[in-house]
Amino acid sequence: MTEHPHDITRGFKDVFSRLASGVCVVSFWRGESVHGFTATSVTSVSLAPLRVLFCLSRASESHSSLRPGLPVGISVLHAEQQVLSERFARRVGEGTGYADVRLSQLIRHAPVLDGAIGQIAATVVEIIPSGDHSIVLCDVTHAQASSDGEPLLYCKRNYHRLHHSL
Template sequence: MSGAHIFDLDGNDPTADGRALRDAFGCFTTGVTVVTTLNQAGERVGFTANSFASVSLDPPLALMCIGHDASCLPALEASGFFAINVLHVDQQVLSRQFTAKNADRFEGLTPEVWKTGAPIIPGCMANFDCETHYAFDAGDHRVFVGKVLKVGYDPGHEPLVFLRGGYRRVHTD
């Protein structure tokens, strides 16, 4: 196994264990999404996330995860709904925009509103409008399973993906 790294995550060196686990997770290619909702004042909030997965077709369920220390968590908890906006390769700047601190992450955007009221970012590769079906804690994150109420997609784009700490391109046929 040339170049392979193997670590026991025994807790004796939490910093090294965390780095090894992060590097290993980074070997899994993920899509890039922007998750959006409204806070209790009705203001739009959103964040970039790569922790998204399909769960079930019947009923239609998808999940995403957010860290316990994330500023958007209280809005997700209170609203009971969220949208997952799947980004394509030409939306890398948008992905970074939704990681900015102390900035209007929706600047320059005119979101649509579907069934739940969560902001839907137009022009994405896919959009999922979800009501919170179930939420639970898992380690240092909160997992939200959403019932998908409306979906839209445009497969005519290459996806924006994240691998080993950076954005990548995937050429599709």
């Protein structure tokens, strides 16, 4: 890994903290229980094939579970789901796990969160190491959007809401 002077690293983090982003939870089955993590680096990649990517720290507890062929659910969180975002941002050992989280299961065994304003079922196709993170490419097998509700946003290291209706 390339080391940078502290002021460049801090500036880099500060710049990207100002990039407002929607908040997602990426979830998957590990045995009989659901696991997952909060992600703000989720991006559409392609329409042919339908493909998305998310980025994940290689030090994340979830990283070792990801592999090509794994079905994953991507839930775009509603503004009222901040507590779920915070919960999936913690390590499982720091809480009670996710057994009580209300889930739906889209096709191909991809768990998604009930109440999310958007839900995607996908299959991991490639994991690309890049520095201290990995870029995870996934082919989309199902996508559905809620007709109402506003997104949960993250900017300047805090959660936010839109101040007008979409």
